[in-house]
Amino acid sequence: MKERRDWVWSVIAIAAVVLLWELAERLVAARFPIVPAPSAIAAAIFRFATPIWLNLQLTLVESVIGLVAGSVLGVALAMLFVAVPRAERSLYNLVITVHSIPLVAVAPLLLIWFGVGITAPTIVAGLACFFPMAVNATRGLRAASSSALDLMRALDATPWQTFVRVRLPASLPYLITALKLGAPAAVLGATVGEWLGTAGIGYLLFSSMVNFQIELLWATMVIATAVALAGYLLFVSFERVFLGWTPAARGPQ
Amino acid sequence: MSVARVLAGTLREAGAVLGLLVLWQLVTMLLAVPVFLLPQPIVIAQAFASNVDPIARALLLTAAEAVLGFIGGNVLGLLLAFVFVRSSLMARLGLPLAIGLRSVPLIALTPLLTIIFGFGLTTIVLMAILISFFPALVAGITGLRAPTPEALALMRALDAPESLVYRRLRIPAALPYIFAAFKISAPASVLAAMVAEWTAANSGLGYLILDAGGRYRFPLMWAAIVAATALAVLAFVVAAAAERRVIRWPVETA
Amino acid sequence: MSFDVRDREFVALVGPSGCGKSTLLRLVADLDVPTSGVIAVGGEPPASARRHRLFGVVFQDPVLLPWLDVLANVSLPLEVARGDALDQAAPAALLDLVGLGRFAHARTWQLSGGMRQRAAIARALVLRPRILLLDEPFGALDEITRQRMNVELLRIWSQRPTAALMVTHSIGEAVFLADRVLVMSPQPGRIAAEEVVPLPRPRTFETLASPDFLGCVSRVTKLLLTAVEERRP
Numbered sequence: 001m002k003e004r005r006d007w008v009w010s011v012i013a014i015a016a017v018v019l020l021w022e023l024a025e026r027l028v029a030a031r032f033p034i035v036p037a038p039s040a041i042a043a044a045i046f047r048f049a050t051p052i053w054l055n056l057q058l059t060l061v062e063s064v065i066g067l068v069a070g071s072v073l074g075v076a077l078a079m080l081f082v083a084v085p086r087a088e089r090s091l092y093n094l095v096i097t098v099h100s101i102p103l104v105a106v107a108p109l110l111l112i113w114f115g116v117g118i119t120a121p122t123i124v125a126g127l128a129c130f131f132p133m134a135v136n137a138t139r140g141l142r143a144a145s146s147s148a149l150d151l152m153r154a155l156d157a158t159p160w161q162t163f164v165r166v167r168l169p170a171s172l173p174y175l176i177t178a179l180k181l182g183a184p185a186a187v188l189g190a191t192v193g194e195w196l197g198t199a200g201i202g203y204l205l206f207s208s209m210v211n212f213q214i215e216l217l218w219a220t221m222v223i224a225t226a227v228a229l230a231g232y233l234l235f236v237s238f239e240r241v242f243l244g245w246t247p248a249a250r251g252p253q
Numbered sequence: 254m255s256v257a258r259v260l261a262g263t264l265r266e267a268g269a270v271l272g273l274l275v276l277w278q279l280v281t282m283l284l285a286v287p288v289f290l291l292p293q294p295i296v297i298a299q300a301f302a303s304n305v306d307p308i309a310r311a312l313l314l315t316a317a318e319a320v321l322g323f324i325g326g327n328v329l330g331l332l333l334a335f336v337f338v339r340s341s342l343m344a345r346l347g348l349p350l351a352i353g354l355r356s357v358p359l360i361a362l363t364p365l366l367t368i369i370f371g372f373g374l375t376t377i378v379l380m381a382i383l384i385s386f387f388p389a390l391v392a393g394i395t396g397l398r399a400p401t402p403e404a405l406a407l408m409r410a411l412d413a414p415e416s417l418v419y420r421r422l423r424i425p426a427a428l429p430y431i432f433a434a435f436k437i438s439a440p441a442s443v444l445a446a447m448v449a450e451w452t453a454a455n456s457g458l459g460y461l462i463l464d465a466g467g468r469y470r471f472p473l474m475w476a477a478i479v480a481a482t483a484l485a486v487l488a489f490v491v492a493a494a495a496e497r498r499v500i501r502w503p504v505e506t507a
Numbered sequence: 508m509s510f511d512v513r514d515r516e517f518v519a520l521v522g523p524s525g526c527g528k529s530t531l532l533r534l535v536a537d538l539d540v541p542t543s544g545v546i547a548v549g550g551e552p553p554a555s556a557r558r559h560r561l562f563g564v565v566f567q568d569p570v571l572l573p574w575l576d577v578l579a580n581v582s583l584p585l586e587v588a589r590g591d592a593l594d595q596a597a598p599a600a601l602l603d604l605v606g607l608g609r610f611a612h613a614r615t616w617q618l619s620g621g622m623r624q625r626a627a628i629a630r631a632l633v634l635r636p637r638i639l640l641l642d643e644p645f646g647a648l649d650e651i652t653r654q655r656m657n658v659e660l661l662r663i664w665s666q667r668p669t670a671a672l673m674v675t676h677s678i679g680e681a682v683f684l685a686d687r688v689l690v691m692s693p694q695p696g697r698i699a700a701e702e703v704v705p706l707p708r709p710r711t712f713e714t715l716a717s718p719d720f721l722g723c724v725s726r727v728t729k730l731l732l733t734a735v736e737e738r739r740p
Binding site for chain 1: 266269289290345346347348349350352353356357358359360361362363364365367368369440443444447448451452459462463466471474477478481482485486489
C-alpha cells in the first residue's frame with residue numbers, strides 16, 4: 001500500500017510543477033518565449049500532430065526492430081557464454097571494447113556506411129540495448145540456484161528440461177530488467193541515429209531547433225519522453241503480470 | 254593476483270589486440286576495402302600522426318567539458334541525495350521530479366538547452382551535468398540508507414549524534430554505491446559532451462568526428478573515433494582506480 | 508509482567524519464537540517505547556539510561572564497521588562519548604581480555620564469526636556499563652563455536668562484572684550462563700516461570716556434563732513446554 005501512496009505523491013509533485021509552470025507563464029506572458037506554457041505545448045502537440053506522428057512512426061519502427069534484434073543477439077551471446085565458458089573469457093574483452101566505442105562515434109560511421117535512412121538508426125538502437133541485455137542475460141542464465149540445479153540433476157532431467165524448467169524462469173527477472181532498460185535506450189539510440197538524417201524524431205528535434213520552432217520542439221520533446229517512458233512502463237507491467245512471484249516485482253524499485 | 258599473472262594476462266590481451274590489428278590490416282589491404290568503409294590501421298595511424306594537434310586539442314576540450322559536467326552533476330546529485338534522506342517530505346516531492354527529468358531522453362534536451370543557453374561550453378557542460386546527476390542521486394540515496402537496522406540500533410544504543418552517524422556509518426556505507434555510479438557516469442559524461450558538441454559547438458571530439466566525416470576525411474574520422482573511445486575508456490579506468498583506492502573493504506555485490 | 512535484574516546477576520530469557528523476548532530487550536535498551544509499564548535501568552528510565560550509557564548492547568549481528576579496523580570499532584563508543592574522564596586505554600585492554608589483542612589492527616572481514624562477536628562484546632563493555640544486554644548473540648554461530656563462546660563470555664563477564672540480561676533460544680545456553688532463567692510464554696508475552704540455576708561458578712565445559720546442569724535443563728524445558736501448552740486454545 002506504500003506503493004499507492006508513492007504514486008499519489010508523484011502525481012501531486014508533477015501536477016504541482018505543471019500548474020505552477022502554467023501560472024508563471026500566464027503572469028509573465030510572452031517574456032520567456034523559449035519556455036512555453038504547458039497549455040501551449042499541449043496545443044502544439046495537436047497542431048503538429050501529423051508531422052510528429054509521421055516521424056514518430058519511423059522512430060518507433062527503428063526502436064522496436066533495434067530492441068528486438070539487440071535483445072536477441074544479447075541473449076544469444078549470453079547463451080554462448082554460459083554454454084561455453086571459454087568463449088566468455090576470450091570474447092568478453094572484445095565485447096567490452098566494442099561497447100566502449102561511444103554511440104556518438106558509431107552513429108556518424110553508420111551513416112556513412114548505410115546512408116540516410118532507416119538502417120543506421122536501427123543499428124544504433126540495437127547497439128544501445130545489446131550490451132545491457134548480454135550482461136543481464138548472462139547473469140540471469142546463471143541465476144538459477146544451485147539447489148534447484150541439483151534437484152534437476154537428482155531427477156535425471158535432460159539439459160533441455162533443466163533449461164526450460166529452471167534456468168529460463170530464473171533468468172526472466174533479469175531479461176525483463178534488461179528490456180526495461182533497453183526500451184528507452186533503443187528509443188534514445190534511434191533518435192541519436194536520426195540526428196543527422198532527414199526523418200524521424202531525432203531529425204524533427206534537430207530541425208525544429210535550427211528553424212527556431214520552439215513549440216514544435218517542446219511538443220516533440222514531450223512525445224519523445226512519453227514514448228521512452230511508455231516503453232519502460234510496458235516492461236514494468238510485464239514484470240508485475242508475469243513475474244508476480246519474484247521479490248523484485250513485489251518490492252519498490 | 255601476483256604480478257607475474259597480471260603481466261601474463263595483459264600480454265595475452267595485448268597480443269590479441271595486436272593480432273586483431275594485423276588481421277584488420279591484411280583484410281583491408283588484400284580486399285582493397287574502400288577507405289570510406291574501413292580504412293587500414295596504418296592509414297588511420299598516419300592520420301593520427303599528421304593531425305596530432307587538432308585531435309589533442311579536441312580531446313582536451315571534450316575531456317574538460319566532461320570533467321566539469323561530471324563534478325557538477327555528482328555534487329548536485331549527492332547533495333540532493335543527502336537532502337532527500339534527511340527529509341522524507343522533500344524526497345516524496347523531489348524524487349518524482351528527478352525521475353521525470355531523467356525520463357526525458359538526453360538527446361531530446363540538447364536542442365532546448367542549446368536554444369536557452371546558446372552555443373558553447375555552458376550547454377555542453379550542462380548536458381554532462383545532467384547525465385551524471387541521476388546516477389549520483391540514486392547512489393547517494395541507496396547508499397545513505399544502506400546501513401542495516403542493527404547498525405542503526407547500535408548507533409542509537411551508543412547515543413551517537415546524527416553527525417557521527419553520518420560520518421562514521423552512513424557516508425562510508427554509501428561510498429561503494431557512489432563509486433559504482435562514478436564508473437557509469439564518468440564515461441557517460443564524455444558521451445554527453447560529445448553529443449552536445451554536435452549541436453552546440455564547433456570544436457571537441459564529437460564535433461571533430463562529424464566534421465571529418467562530412468569532409469570525407471575518413472582516416473581522420475576514424476582517428477577521432479579511436480581517440481574518443483580511448484577517452485571514454487580512460488574515464489572509466491580512472492573511476493575504477495579511484496574506487497580501488499578508496500574502497501578498501503570487501504563489498505557484497507548486489 | 509515484572510522482574511528485576513540485580514547487580515552482577517546474569518539473567519537469561521528463554522521462550523518460543525514470537526513471544527516478545529527480543530522486544531523486551533529492545534524496550535530496556537530504549538530501542539522501542541512501551542505502551543504501558545515502567546522500566547528502570549539503574550534507577551533511570553531507558554531513555555536517560557541510554558544517554559548516560561548505562562547499558563551495553565550485543566546483537567546477533569556483531570555490526571562491525573568494515574571500513575574501520577578492529578580497535579577502531581571497539582573504540583567507537585569512546586568516540587561517541589567524546590572524552591571527559593573516559594578511559595582511553597579501555598579498548599585495547601578489553602581486546603586483550605577477549606583474546607583479540609593480536610588482532611587490534613586486523614580488518615573486520617578477516618575475523619571469524621566467533622571473533623567478531625568477541626569484538627562486539629568488548630565494544631559493549633568499553634564504557635563500563637551497569638548492565639549488559641545480549642540479544643541472541645551466538646545465534647548465528649555453529650554449535651561448537653557457540654559452546655566455546657559461552658565459556659568465553661563467562662570468563663569475560665567474571666573479569667568485568669555487570670548485571671546481564673540475555674535473550675536466547677537455547678535452553679542449554681541459558682542454564683549454563685545464567686543465575687536465573689526466566690521462561691516467557693507467548694500471546695500475551697509474559698513471564699510464565701522462573702528457575703534459579705543452582706550451579707556454582709566458575710562454570711566450565713565439565714559443567715555441561717554434570718547431572719545438576721542436565722537436571723536444570725530438563726526442568727526449564729518442561730517449564731517452557733508447559734508455558735507453550737497453556738497458551739494453546
